[in-house]
Amino acid sequence: MRAERILGVDPGLEVTGYGLVACEGRHLRSVASGTVVTDPHRALVERLVELHARFTQVLTACAPDIVVLEELYAHYQHPMTAILMGHARGVLALAVVQQGIPLSCYPPTHVKKAVTGNGHATKQQIQRMVAALLKLPQLPEPNDVSDALALALTHAHTLQQPYVPPPRRTRRALSPALQAALAETRS
Amino acid sequence: MRAERILGVDPGLEVTGYGLVACEGRHLRSVASGTVVTDPHRALVERLVELHARFTQVLTACAPDIVVLEELYAHYQHPMTAILMGHARGVLALAVVQQGIPLSCYPPTHVKKAVTGNGHATKQQIQRMVAALLKLPQLPEPNDVSDALALALTHAHTLQQPYVPPPRRTRRALSPALQAALAETRS
Numbered sequence: 001m002r003a004e005r006i007l008g009v010d011p012g013l014e015v016t017g018y019g020l021v022a023c024e025g026r027h028l029r030s031v032a033s034g035t036v037v038t039d040p041h042r043a044l045v046e047r048l049v050e051l052h053a054r055f056t057q058v059l060t061a062c063a064p065d066i067v068v069l070e071e072l073y074a075h076y077q078h079p080m081t082a083i084l085m086g087h088a089r090g091v092l093a094l095a096v097v098q099q100g101i102p103l104s105c106y107p108p109t110h111v112k113k114a115v116t117g118n119g120h121a122t123k124q125q126i127q128r129m130v131a132a133l134l135k136l137p138q139l140p141e142p143n144d145v146s147d148a149l150a151l152a153l154t155h156a157h158t159l160q161q162p163y164v165p166p167p168r169r170t171r172r173a174l175s176p177a178l179q180a181a182l183a184e185t186r187s
Numbered sequence: 188m189r190a191e192r193i194l195g196v197d198p199g200l201e202v203t204g205y206g207l208v209a210c211e212g213r214h215l216r217s218v219a220s221g222t223v224v225t226d227p228h229r230a231l232v233e234r235l236v237e238l239h240a241r242f243t244q245v246l247t248a249c250a251p252d253i254v255v256l257e258e259l260y261a262h263y264q265h266p267m268t269a270i271l272m273g274h275a276r277g278v279l280a281l282a283v284v285q286q287g288i289p290l291s292c293y294p295p296t297h298v299k300k301a302v303t304g305n306g307h308a309t310k311q312q313i314q315r316m317v318a319a320l321l322k323l324p325q326l327p328e329p330n331d332v333s334d335a336l337a338l339a340l341t342h343a344h345t346l347q348q349p350y351v352p353p354p355r356r357t358r359r360a361l362s363p364a365l366q367a368a369l370a371e372t373r374s
Contacts, residue, residue, distance in 0.1 A: 048277050048280055048284075049281060049285070072270060072271075074267055076270070079261075079262070079266050082269075082270050082273075083259060083269050085270075085273070086270040086276075087274070089274060090235055090274030090275065090278045091278060091281050093231070093232045093235055094236060094239055094278050097232055097235075098236070103232050
């Protein structure tokens with residue numbers, strides 16, 4: 001059985017973390033991880049070009065079967081940082097597709113729940129669980145790397161238990177009859 | 188005297204407006220304008236790839252000497268739209284630099300002031316002034332196109348009167364003595 005190579009990526013204009021996990025059945029192994037850092041003293045557009053070029057090198061070196069990103073969410077604490085992250089995320093996603101690699105996204109709460117069992121886990125809890133699941137000799141640093149590895153682990157987990165995105169309306173809002181009908185359609 | 192070809196671009200994931208202005212001394216002429224629209228039913232990453240490819244075609248066809256974008260600002264009314272705009276803006280800026288074309292940015296209030304004389308002009312006022320300055324037979328539509336042409340006109344204006352970004356602290360906050368010293372340093 002060939003190992004599935006999963007590259008988790010935590011995008012940022014300043015620091016982008018990445019982590020490559022090889023998944024062979026139930027056996028998981030951390031293959032490579034690191035960061036792409038851009039110089040905050042350079043112009044935004046130069047940083048985007050640098051990020052695109054260096055991340056393309058990472059993709060070539062890692063040769064992943066799939067790249068996993070965090071889904072966007074509605075409420076970011078720092079809007080300007082989120083917009084700059086958007087620039088970085090756009091350029092990284094473009095690089096992935098230009099290399100012909102499939103891309104998948106999971107919501108942050110799903111990643112936290114898949115890795116720690118708690119959808120509201122802290123960065124430290126994620127870091128410790130990532131280290132435990134991948135049997136790492138030390139905690140993965142910085143957080144951008146542990147978050148990237150958590151994304152890769154979430155996808156590995158999903159290979160065993162396929163992820164079904166929650167319906168737009170919460171299940172609680174559906175009548176029992178409609179829920180039953182929906183369950184029949186899915187089965 | 189060779190005309191300077193200035194391409195203004197108003198980035199958006201759904202609609203990106205562009206407008207090419209040729210500037211020969213004081214003579215300004217609208218050469219081309221249009222929009223790049225991506226399908227809202229497709230995945231974000233597919234839209235980014237489409238936007239990058241189609242905007243690269245626009246760059247090739249327009250052959251601008253410079254591309255002009257709006258500077259980012261701190262407070263967007265719709266944070267999620269701003270983050271998605273960030274994805275689009277990142278991909279567009281990357282395309283510009285990949286084509287070896289210089290890129291310049293101006294703050295929105297500077298663009299409004301340069302085109303209408305009022306830093307808080309409405310979209311309609313901009314649209315009318317753009318039509319008047321470029322002697323267009325009708326108002327440029329949609330707003331994404333008139334905003335893009337306004338950016339190109341702002342840069343054309345700057346070729347005659349170089350733009351100096353305002354200092355971080357407002358001049359009013361400086362003492363007269365410090366203002367005089369600053370003026371001496373600049374002269």
